[in-house]
Amino acid sequence: MTERIGVYICECGPNIKDAIDLDEVVKFAKDLEDVVLARPFGLLCSQEGKTFIEKEIQEHNLSRVVIAACSPKEHEHTFRKVLEKSGLNPFALQIANIREQCAWVTNDKVLATEKAKALISAAIRRVVLQEPLTERQIECQSDVLVVGAGIAGISAALTLAQKERKVYLVEKLPSIGGKVARYEDLFPSLECASCVLDPIQDEVLHNEQIDVLALSEIEEVLGYYGNFIVKVRKRARFVDVCSCIGCGACFEVCPVKVRNEYNEGLDERKAVYIPYPGSLPNLAVIDKEHCLRFNGKACSACQEACPFGSINYGEEDTIEELKVGAIIIATGFDLFDPGKVPKYGYGTIENVYTSLEFERLISSTGPTEGKLLLKNSKPPEKIALVHCVGSRSMESNEHCSGVCCTYLSKFAHQAKEKLPDVEITQFFSDLCLPGKEAQVFFNKVSSNNEIEFIRLKSPDSLDIIEQGGKALVRYTDVYEEPKTAQYDMVVLAPAMVGATDAARVAAVYDIAQGKAGFFSEEDTTLYPVASSMEGIFVAGCAQGPKDIGASVAQGQAAAGKILSRLVPGEKLALEAAVCEIDEGLCSGCKTCIGLCSYNAMTFDDKEKCVSINEVLCRGCGTCVAACPSGVIKAKHFTDRQMFSEIEGLLRYSS
């Protein structure tokens, strides 16, 4: 069947008309194979122009259209709609870019005319072979996966649940609440942390829309915005969640003692335990790594002690598959390990603590039940608070965490409340007290208490050595004078960095990780909670250091983005020009599988061939170029179409 091609050449006001000899181009195009007519027009993208093309398609019974005009990036969409309106498939259109890539970049009219002919000839040769395609739409999932049940993840989950979205809130640890659950008071209001956290934790646990999966991690993520398929490993708790009431009978009898990570290793817990008093969900968990029974011993003390028969040593990990439309990653941060910089004496000198350890020391649920004590159980007399440990330095982390100056003020206040006579010195080089609250809080704490401030020459112009069982701080102040001072307790404020397993998380979701291990946002200014992957959002300290308020805001922002775009019942448009494989001709060499960035290719072991998931395929065509058998077709970019375009570009007689 011969095609009937109409060629329309836009004058684009003077833009194209003045640069290219259109009469000559029209004459040239008219004589090409399959071309029924070629016409110039003033402004094809105008309403007049669109109506003109519509009329022409019908009058001349055209089967294909070539438009020589501006870039397809400008008006391909416009003209595809015109074709559709006239009863043609939108993919029966090809655009020759004779404005941006010809008229506007060529001074010589003769050369520009020649180039325009080549571009039009290529478009004509290509359009003949173009095949009709239909834009597909698929149902999208409106359920959402939130990873990390800290304050950001909880805020996101609650926001989504308010709009009746089903939320899977996945938490790696046995209990929810994240870092905030370890704090006693929160700056700037000095509100107690559990007063803030407990009600929302309770809401999350009792909200029917939210499915909390503790002790769980995501192992695999397939798909894209609207249709993710996620594999979750739910680690065995070895405790029946329905009958356990968290009474504690089991851990009283457990003979194993291990480092209590919840208290930063400052005390010990048992191998069967509840992370901390009041942790939610209030359920015991067996630490398989340390439990005697899982290490070949015949202990069953906890099982015997449990009044409810809740201990089940036979429980196994389960894998659950979830279908969700979008994902929010709120996996939090960790502190820079000050042990990496030996001069701070962390790990070698007694009573040198990180800020998170101090949070536990001062906490009523901590190892000393909130009594501020040294290792020898005496109260400290002199405390040094050291700013910027492992931050604002080119050797470790360049960034400023932006919260440490404020929480060190909080520490000073808390220490003074507990021990009014304690002497406090802050070693800093600059103070960062951003926003409307931090400076006010700092001023209040500093004016109500006697606190010594020593300004250092640079953030790291200080080291700590041991002297007579105490910590000797040797520093160079801003006047460049080397000095020393002795303290019996030192609290370091290490940089906030991406969580220790952030690289693994980034690999699972295939999202970009930036400086200091934080996940990169798509755009710092405009899209602060979008990750590098469509449909996957980042919120809270997983994205960068921030305070609790800002983490909550990001969790809610990510939820808002999802609520506005992923609407239940509305369909999601799919790319029409994807790849398809002739499974019958596929040799099963699997070359393509490793090249696909979207895991769209799967090998059928029975049929010994590869099949393409058209929902996952984005149509890049990388597999097509690699297939040794040539049996994969890139729709709208087939080999035949491409060859024909190349021929048209180079082989024509003007």
Added chain:
Amino acid sequence: MNDFEPKIVGFLCNWCSYEGADAAGRARKVYPANFRAVKVMCTGRVDPQFVIKAFREGADGVMILGCHPGDCHYKEGNFQALKRYAVLRKVLVQFGIDEERFRLDWISAGDKEKFVDVVTKMTDSVRQLGPLRG
């Protein structure tokens, strides 16, 4: 030989390089009319046969222009293009096609100056080499 004007075919990815070429147009940056673009969705789609086809049909030079490493719209298509380019360059030499006639470069959507620069340089160097079929 003096008035020889080479034909240069460029395979440009939809997301970065084709946008970069359009940006050069919007900024009215003039470059040799010898260059003609073929749009692909991703440089990963550029089958070595496309390049060979272009030379067979009369191109004196062929370019592959893609997103900068790390910026590929499809994550890694440009790396595949780079790998194929390295091999194909060596193969083309075996057919008597000078390495300078085939070039790959990275052009972002904003790289209008770089686009004009690489296209101009390519045209100049192929003009120096003379026609492929002399």
